[in-house]
Amino acid sequence: MPFPTSTALRLGAWAGGAVATASLLAGASLPLVAAPQTPPLQGTSWQLVGIQSMDDAQGLRRPADPSRYTLSLQADGRAVLQLDCNRAMGPWQVQPSAEPSNGGFRFGPLASTKALCPAPSLGELLARQLPYVRGYLLRDGRLNLSLLADGGILIWEPRADTGTTYSNRPDPALEAAILAASPDLRRTPGSTAGGVGRISYVHARTDLDGDGRQDVLVYLMGPYVCGTGGCTLQVFRQEARGYRLVTSFPTSRLPVIVPAAGRSRWRDLWRLQSGGGAPATWVRETFDGRGYRSKERIPAAGAAPAGTAVLSGDPSLADGAPLVPRP
Numbered sequence: 085m086p087f088p089t090s091t092a093l094r095l096g097a098w099a100g101g102a103v104a105t106a107s108l109l110a111g112a113s114l115p116l117v118a119a120p121q122t123p124p125l126q127g128t129s130w131q132l133v134g135i136q137s138m139d140d141a142q143g144l145r146r147p148a149d150p151s152r153y154t155l156s157l158q159a160d161g162r163a164v165l166q167l168d169c170n171r172a173m174g175p176w177q178v179q180p181s182a183e184p185s186n187g188g189f190r191f192g193p194l195a196s197t198k199a200l201c202p203a204p205s206l207g208e209l210l211a212r213q214l215p216y217v218r219g220y221l222l223r224d225g226r227l228n229l230s231l232l233a234d235g236g237i238l239i240w241e242p243r244a245d246t247g248t249t250y251s252n253r254p255d256p257a258l259e260a261a262i263l264a265a266s267p268d269l270r271r272t273p274g275s276t277a278g279g280v281g282r283i284s285y286v287h288a289r290t291d292l293d294g295d296g297r298q299d300v301l302v303y304l305m306g307p308y309v310c311g312t313g314g315c316t317l318q319v320f321r322q323e324a325r326g327y328r329l330v331t332s333f334p335t336s337r338l339p340v341i342v343p344a345a346g347r348s349r350w351r352d353l354w355r356l357q358s359g360g361g362a363p364a365t366w367v368r369e370t371f372d373g374r375g376y377r378s379k380e381r382i383p384a385a386g387a388a389p390a391g392t393a394v395l396s397g398d399p400s401l402a403d404g405a406p407l408v409p410r411p
Contacts, residue, residue, distance in 0.1 A: 284404030
């Protein structure tokens with residue numbers, strides 16, 4: 085059912101400015117479905133400023149590092165959160181009032197990791213309060229999420245540009261190429277052959293061989309395709325009949341940097357590699373006529389190699405498009 089018409093977003097004063105609180109009738113419920121096509125908050129990303137309690141004894145609690153507490157309201161109706169050392173994901177829904185700057189807001193059930201974060205941490209407190217969010221107010225560039233029954237305010241500010249350059253839009257033709265190149269990934273979780281667990285992917289496109297077609301860099305994530313050194317990076321060439329795997333790197337991290345075009349038709353790649361106790365390094369991959377081969381390593385402690393970060397960011401398994409095995 086929609087938000088009750090008697091519900092109003094009530095404003096209260098607190099140190100530092102006015103923010104919104106929301107009151108919902110006890111027992112009122114909102115069915116959790118995909119967010120509308122153009123909700124006011126769709127596609128926005130935020131980081132936590134503080135948790136404001138209506139109890140003067142508790143006051144405002146601020147995170148030591150706001151970048152450790154982030155909220156991404158994705159267009160597909162999912163909310164992706166970083167809660168210090170944990171991640172959470174679940175549905176979100178907004179019900180704007182006559183003024184798009186405020187209205188009702190609610191999270192659905194949030195699936196979260198359960199790691200114990202080093203103190204001091206607001207992760208557990210924030211996780212406990214998210215299910216009680218009932219309203220939103222956009223004011224002075226900040227997003228104020230108010231809790232049920234004047235329980236408090238979660239205050240967010242726009243997240244700075246993180247340099248993320250990847251797409252999680254599903255591509256059936258690309259998925260077919262991934263599965264054709266890696267038949268083991270067809271084993272579904274729980275199958276008699278021994279499932280590989282959930283796998284998702286993100287991707288980015290650029291013309292690597294100068295033929296005018298957009299080739300694809302794919303980053304696969306999940307227990308079966310990741311290890312201590314990173315996750316699986318694959319390079320696909322786009323051809324007239326679809327995609328063809330060029331090279332697969334079992335353990336890589338992001339970003340992947342593509343330098344300016346050189347003498348060779350195929351452009352080099354710089355990929356980040358770390359794990360297993362070894363210091364992080366940049367690895368230059370050069371095309372040898374059949375695929376990419378490691379040519380050079382430099383320490384990652386200094387400046388990143390020159391070029392364009394074609395595939396970058398810090399995606400989690402929950403951020404990627406699911407790789408669905410097909411018969």
